[in-house]
Structure formats: C-alpha cells, structure tokens
Amino acid sequence: MVNSLGDNTSNDGQCTLREAILAANDAPANADCGAGSSADDTITFSVSGTITLGSTLPAIVSGQGALTIDGGGNITVSGGGSVRVMDVSSGADLTLRNITIANGRSTSSGGISNAGTLTVTNSTFSANSADFGGVGGGIANFGTLTVTNSTFSANSALGGNGGGILNAGTLTLKNTIIANSTGGGDCSNFGTVTTKLHQQPHRRLSRLRPDERRERQHHRLRPQPGRADRLPCLLPAAARQPGH
Structure with missing residues (x-):
C-alpha cells in the first residue's frame, strides 16, 4: 500500500507509487513497499492528494503478472507539465481504477503510452499534452485499450492527432466522455474501435406516433459531440500512420 505522496526511491520506510511499481515489476528499489513480486499485484493508497512526478514512472513490464492501480477516487498522478506519466510495455497488463492522470507532457502522449493491455475504469484524464506534432495527449494506444465510465477533458496533441x-x-x-480537447481533436483512430452505451428500454419504432418516430430516428442518426460512447474515434482526413 502506498503511504506517501512523494516521488522517490529513498530507503526511508515510506512507500511511494514509484517504489510500489518497481516492487510489482519484481525489481524493488528497497524494502519500503515489501518484497518484489512476479505474480499479479494491486496497488492501493492510504493517502489522498496529488503525486507530482519528477520523471516518468517505471514502465509496466510483461512477465511479472497483471498490475492494478486503484486510486480510491482520492489520488491524482501529475506529470507536472513536464513529463509523461506512464508507459505500458508490449505484453504488459495494467488496470487503472478510480484515479486521475493529469498534466502529463511529452512529444508523444503526455498521459499514458500503451503498447500492452490497458483497462481504465472510473478515471479522469485531464490537461495532458503531446507537443510538437505528437499523438495521444491523454492516451496513445498501440495495443489493447478498454475505457469505461471515464472522462477525458482539456487534453491536447498540438499539431498532431488525438x-x-x-x-x-x-x-x-x-x-466515456472525451471532450474539450485543445488540440488534435478529441479522439483519432488508426485501428479498430468499438463503442458501447447502456441503452434505456424504449418502444419499437412501429409503435410510435409519426412525430415520435421522426424524432427518435433524428436523434439515433445524430451523434452528440464529445460523447465517445456515441461518436466513435474518427480517422483524420489527412491521416498519416503515427509512430510510437
């Protein structure tokens, strides 16, 4: 359990997020977060507040079990406007729950760069940026990404995509809501996208009055801007295949 909002690997008896990830990667910096583990791990927090990073967190690696990081709704991990927050390596498996990823910054993906399997639930990505024609301000996904009940707001890919x-x-x-991006559009797709929305029960079109039927069909065909569950990621008109 992480019991410090610091960002260090000092042997001081305080378990930081950086140290907890190293231990989950079976490469502990010290004993602050316990022994290393090659099995599945879950990182939780006994503190609340913002962890401001001095450098990108250790990459989540393959071959060391799946990792879950649950912020409990009380933790923000910030790149401080200068570093990417996280990387998920090819073959690695990371689940993020109830956490905010904010103010990450890099030339390619300020929040998270994912080449493995990343699952995001009940989380927020805010004010992350990929600069200088970069891609994926909030998340740049080159692997498998599932996002549920989450919000992406005010992220940017200046001069780039996504x-x-x-x-x-x-x-x-x-x-999931993806809205108010300040550069690069809300969501750009060069791969495969599936969108799902919990539907409310409704009467069949054949049982509606003509005016109700026209209204239902109008809204069915009309996407709501910013709602990723109703407006899929789109391939940019002048798209180029992005690099990592």
Whole structure:
C-alpha cells in the first residue's frame, strides 16, 4: 500500500507509487513497499492528494503478472507539465481504477503510452499534452485499450492527432466522455474501435406516433459531440500512420 505522496526511491520506510511499481515489476528499489513480486499485484493508497512526478514512472513490464492501480477516487498522478506519466510495455497488463492522470507532457502522449493491455475504469484524464506534432495527449494506444465510465477533458496533441485518445490498436469505449480537447481533436483512430452505451428500454419504432418516430430516428442518426460512447474515434482526413 502506498503511504506517501512523494516521488522517490529513498530507503526511508515510506512507500511511494514509484517504489510500489518497481516492487510489482519484481525489481524493488528497497524494502519500503515489501518484497518484489512476479505474480499479479494491486496497488492501493492510504493517502489522498496529488503525486507530482519528477520523471516518468517505471514502465509496466510483461512477465511479472497483471498490475492494478486503484486510486480510491482520492489520488491524482501529475506529470507536472513536464513529463509523461506512464508507459505500458508490449505484453504488459495494467488496470487503472478510480484515479486521475493529469498534466502529463511529452512529444508523444503526455498521459499514458500503451503498447500492452490497458483497462481504465472510473478515471479522469485531464490537461495532458503531446507537443510538437505528437499523438495521444491523454492516451496513445498501440495495443489493447478498454475505457469505461471515464472522462477525458482539456487534453491536447498540438499539431498532431488525438488530443484525448490516439488509437492505433484496438480500442473499446464504454460510457466515456472525451471532450474539450485543445488540440488534435478529441479522439483519432488508426485501428479498430468499438463503442458501447447502456441503452434505456424504449418502444419499437412501429409503435410510435409519426412525430415520435421522426424524432427518435433524428436523434439515433445524430451523434452528440464529445460523447465517445456515441461518436466513435474518427480517422483524420489527412491521416498519416503515427509512430510510437
């Protein structure tokens, strides 16, 4: 359990997020977060607040079990406007729950660069940026990404694609809002996208009055801007295949 908002690997008896990830990668910096583990791990927090990073967190690696990081709704991990927050390596498996990823910055993906399997639930990505023609301000996905009940807001890919999410792999969006990106569009797709929205029960079109039927059909065909669960990621008109 992480019990410090610091960002260090000092042997001081305080378990930081950086140290916890190293231990989950079976490469502990010290004993602050316990022994290393090659099995599945879950990182939780006994503190609340913002962890401001001095450098990108250790990459989530393959071959060391699946990792879950649950912020409990009380943790923000910030790149401080200068570093990417996280990397998920090819073959690695990371689940993020109830956490905010904010103010990450890099030339390619300020929030998270994913080449493995990344699952995001009940989380927020805010004010992350990929600069200088970069891609994926919030998340740049080159692997498999599933996002559920989450919000992406005010992220950017200046001069690039995918201010909120850049998908060049497989992406599933469920009841997720991607909106107010300040550059690169909200969501750009170079791969495969599936969108799902919990539907409310409704009467069949054949049982509606003519005016109700026209209204239902109008809204069915009319996407709501910013709602990724109703407006899939789109391939940019002048698209080029992005690199990592």
